[in-house]
Amino acid sequence: MRVIIVGAGEVGYHIAKKLSDEKRDVVLIDKDPGKIRRINENLDVQAFLGSGTSPKMLRQAGIQDAQLLVAATDMDEVNLIACLLARNLNRYAVKIARVRNQEYLQEKSLFSKDLLGVDLIINTQSMMVETILNLMDIPGASEVIDFLGGAVKLVSFLIFEDSPLAGKKLSELSNQEGKLLVGAIVRGHKILIPNGNDTIQPMDLVYFVIKKSELDQTLSRLHMPAKPMRNVIIVGAGGTGMAVAKALDQRRLNVKLIDQDGAKCKEANRLLEKVVVIKGDGGDRDLLIEENARAMDMLIAVTDDEESNVLISLLAKE
Numbered sequence: 038m039r040v041i042i043v044g045a046g047e048v049g050y051h052i053a054k055k056l057s058d059e060k061r062d063v064v065l066i067d068k069d070p071g072k073i074r075r076i077n078e079n080l081d082v083q084a085f086l087g088s089g090t091s092p093k094m095l096r097q098a099g100i101q102d103a104q105l106l107v108a109a110t111d112m113d114e115v116n117l118i119a120c121l122l123a124r125n126l127n128r129y130a131v132k133i134a135r136v137r138n139q140e141y142l143q144e145k146s147l148f149s150k151d152l153l154g155v156d157l158i159i160n161t162q163s164m165m166v167e168t169i170l171n172l173m174d175i176p177g178a179s180e181v182i183d184f185l186g187g188a189v190k191l192v193s194f195l196i197f198e199d200s201p202l203a204g205k206k207l208s209e210l211s212n213q214e215g216k217l218l219v220g221a222i223v224r225g226h227k228i229l230i231p232n233g234n235d236t237i238q239p240m241d242l243v244y245f246v247i248k249k250s251e252l253d254q255t256l257s258r259l260h261m262p263a264k265p266m267r268n269v270i271i272v273g274a275g276g277t278g279m280a281v282a283k284a285l286d287q288r289r290l291n292v293k294l295i296d297q298d299g300a301k302c303k304e305a306n307r308l309l310e311k312v313v314v315i316k317g318d319g320g321d322r323d324l325l326i327e328e329n330a331r332a333m334d335m336l337i338a339v340t341d342d343e344e345s346n347v348l349i350s351l352l353a354k355e
Contacts, residue, residue, distance in 0.1 A: 039103040043089030043119045044110030045072035064098045089119040109135040124154025133157045198239040208233035218246040266334035272319030273340035274301040295319040
């Protein structure tokens with residue numbers, strides 16, 4: 038299976054790495070020599086220096102034989118044009134575009150498959166916000182995936198040694214009042230499709246299929262009752278931070294938003310109703326202590342710097 042990825046930034050890089058690990062035939066296109074160099078040094082994929090909006094470059098990358106094109110640059114227009122060209126060069130390939138501009142997402146009829154040839158539009162910011170909100174709704178969960186518009190959820194929990202589920206057969210769970218449906222178990226590097234004879238072991242990542250209407254009852258039976266999260270600190274008032282803050286503001290939660298950029302803070306104050314906006318360095322231990330980060334239910338670090346996000350999260354855990 039040949040996959041062409043336009044854009045070798047963080048999104049494109051990680052998609053390429055994942056597909057390369059699965060032994061797919063991956064081709065990457067980017068205009069930045071530094072990014073191409075990084076790809077060549079770290080991944081077993083083909084990398085071309087050039088533009089994904091060039092028909093010649095797409096042909097050189099083998100678009101005519103590709104089954105999938107992923108346009109994942111930081112520019113929405115480039116991604117949409119790359120998909121449009123790919124449709125004309127290979128109408129059978131599946132085209133996926135990364136789009137960040139909310140205005141584009143609201144005009145779905147203008148960006149339909151028939152007009153631009155885009156089979157799927159992905160907004161990573163919206164996906165991140167949805168992920169954060171889902172994890173807030175189910176504290177302790179490692180992952181939450183919605184199906185049927187959220188009516189059914191696939192929820193994973195890491196099982197520790199002191200968990201009441203550790204050492205139990207799945208048939209025991211099914212025999213309890215109200216059947217528990219286990220969809221999968223991840224054990225080490227293996228994914229198990231379980232049956233009733235399988236036993237849950239410590240450090241298993243167990244995926245439960247749960248109806249939304251039975252969520253509280255099921256979590257209680259799993260000894261993981263949902264404690265509502267009401268106090269949140271967000272570090273970073275960029276696009277993602279603001280989107281999360283707006284969503285939590287609508288829920289009327291107690292939210293503090295920290296950013297060093299005075300202009301971003303001013304804009305946040307204008308747009309957010311109940312959120313407390315603080316101009317400062319979210320990586321400053323004294324500031325986190327002053328804002329009582331230890332007592333918060335959740336800290337969300339979404340600055341533009343991934344290393345800073347990790348460090349801020351580690352500071353908050355202390």
